[in-house]
Amino acid sequence: MDTKPLPVADEKLGLEVLKRLARERSLLVALEMMHEHVGDAFQITLPGFQPAVLVGPETNRFVLVSDRDRFLWRNEKDPVAKLLRQGILVQDGEAHGRLRAIMEPVLQRPSVIPHIPTIRRYTDELTTQWRDGGTVDMLVEMRRLALLILLGATFNVDMWPDLERMWLPILKTIKYISPGLWIIWPNLPRPGYKKVLQAMDDYLYGLIARRRLEIERLEIERLQDAPSPDLLTALIQAGLDDGLIRDQLLTMLIAGHDTSTASLTWTLYLLAQHPEQMATAVAEVDSVCGDDDPAEAHLQRLEFLDMAFKEALRLYPPIHVGNRMAATDLDVTGYEVQAGTRVMYSIYLAHRDKKHWENPEQFCPHRFDKNARSQRPPLTYVPFGGGPRNCIGATFAQIEAKIVLARILQKFTLTLVPGQKIKPYMGATLEPKPGVKMLIRKR
Numbered sequence: 116m117d118t119k120p121l122p123v124a125d126e127k128l129g130l131e132v133l134k135r136l137a138r139e140r141s142l143l144v145a146l147e148m149m150h151e152h153v154g155d156a157f158q159i160t161l162p163g164f165q166p167a168v169l170v171g172p173e174t175n176r177f178v179l180v181s182d183r184d185r186f187l188w189r190n191e192k193d194p195v196a197k198l199l200r201q202g203i204l205v206q207d208g209e210a211h212g213r214l215r216a217i218m219e220p221v222l223q224r225p226s227v228i229p230h231i232p233t234i235r236r237y238t239d240e241l242t243t244q245w246r247d248g249g250t251v252d253m254l255v256e257m258r259r260l261a262l263l264i265l266l267g268a269t270f271n272v273d274m275w276p277d278l279e280r281m282w283l284p285i286l287k288t289i290k291y292i293s294p295g296l297w298i299i300w301p302n303l304p305r306p307g308y309k310k311v312l313q314a315m316d317d318y319l320y321g322l323i324a325r326r327r328l329e330i331e332r333l334e335i336e337r338l339q340d341a342p343s344p345d346l347l348t349a350l351i352q353a354g355l356d357d358g359l360i361r362d363q364l365l366t367m368l369i370a371g372h373d374t375s376t377a378s379l380t381w382t383l384y385l386l387a388q389h390p391e392q393m394a395t396a397v398a399e400v401d402s403v404c405g406d407d408d409p410a411e412a413h414l415q416r417l418e419f420l421d422m423a424f425k426e427a428l429r430l431y432p433p434i435h436v437g438n439r440m441a442a443t444d445l446d447v448t449g450y451e452v453q454a455g456t457r458v459m460y461s462i463y464l465a466h467r468d469k470k471h472w473e474n475p476e477q478f479c480p481h482r483f484d485k486n487a488r489s490q491r492p493p494l495t496y497v498p499f500g501g502g503p504r505n506c507i508g509a510t511f512a513q514i515e516a517k518i519v520l521a522r523i524l525q526k527f528t529l530t531l532v533p534g535q536k537i538k539p540y541m542g543a544t545l546e547p548k549p550g551v552k553m554l555i556r557k558r
């Protein structure tokens with residue numbers, strides 16, 4: 116069958132898009148306009164940036180499942196490849212398969228469940244700092260918590276003593292890989308980052324050296340006391356060298372905390388914005404957990420909380436777009452995509468497509484009750500990607516979210532500080548900008 120070139124915006128639409136872009140400073144709005152007026156597959160034609168953008172279950176299947184081997188995850192031009200070097204996220208083929216085989220077992224449900232007390236403990240330690248009647252920026256608080264939990268549970272490292280010192284290097288590292296001028300000028304020097312990236316490396320190499328010593332000196336009691344195997348020990352025991360371990364730790368640290376930060380914050384924001392939904396969530400936590408610590412036995416029964424989290428991931432998917440490079444010439448649903456083209460499957464646009472979602476802009480957790488769920492075509496909802504190379508931390512993230520949210524709602528009443536203008540911002544993840552100020556009341 117003959118293929119056609121991907122459609123692009125005509126001159127009039129292009130101008131409209133540029134005007135909206137200048138007015139609202141939001142790439143999301145520009146993408147939404149392109150989707151609405153051009154269709155489910157289109158090409159952006161900015162100087163130096165001409166990706167193919169694909170939207171919806173059919174092209175998701177193409178990229179994630181049926182033709183996934185005809186794409187590369189690694190793009191040498193992207194700062195994420197420079198930063199993560201040989202990290203699992205930017206590896207292809209056998210190198211990727213080997214790393215995934217080492218790390219996947221540590222992140223599967225049986226290994227994650229024993230970490231629930233750690234998740235709860237860090238939630239308690241962080242929230243004891245919240246003052247009754249005080250205000251917090253939930254984005255900052257959830258970032259602190261997500262970091263503590265990720266390192267505590269998956270690396271078996273307590274980050275409290277280093278949290279303050281590492282805060283800026285972590286924020287700057289995230290900025291380093293966030294969309295910026297490098298998209299158009301990939302070789303733009305970025306000298307401002309040298310020192311912070313070095314601080315990240317020093318921290319991670321320090322963790323690796325310490326753990327090697329603990330293992331060598333057979334000081335394994337602390338490790339044996341750990342509730343479940345951890346990633347750092349697993350990577351060392353698999354015989355990886357320090358450089359390769361650093362790449363995986365940094366990958367996990369960024370991919371595993373920035374996403375949880377955004378999703379937890381968005382969920383609390385959306386619940387607080389909809390007091391009747393918040394009341395339903397709180398009533399459920401009270402009836403399922405009572406005064407008990409949220410635990411494995413409650414996970415299944417926290418159904419509304421689960422739906423609210425899923426709905427927050429629909430409206431504001433932290434990874435709003437999946438990035439690939441076409442490794443060969445492709446025929447994507449009748450459109451020609453040449454080898455070497457950057458291909459983006461848009462999770463954000465798919466999750467807000469009127470063809471599949473009624474009133475897509477509305478926060479409506481009941482979309483995710485069992486009956487409604489089965490009526491949607493597979494791969495319509497892809498907050499964790501899909502296919503064999505989906506998010507390796509999806510189970511961890513969902514268990515973490517339910518325990519954290521249940522614990523917070525069990526102990527606190529949260530309301531939004533009025534008058535805030537909060538917008539989704541395309542950083543490394545889709546995050547609420549400039550943050551979410553919330554008023555805290557102890558229950």
Ligand code: HEM
Nearest residue numbers: 204370371374375378434437438498499500506507508512
């Ligand atoms: C709500 C939280 C999370 C969301 C929404 C999320 C989303 C995603 C998505 C959409 C992908 C696939 C991207 C693509 O197809 O291009 C992905 C991959 C990945 N995620 Fe997550 N993620 C979350 C939490 C985590 C956590 C907690 C970890 C680590 C513990 C993690 C580690 C990774 C890694 C390493 C990959 C790459 C996997 C591979 O290439 O084999 N993520 N994530």
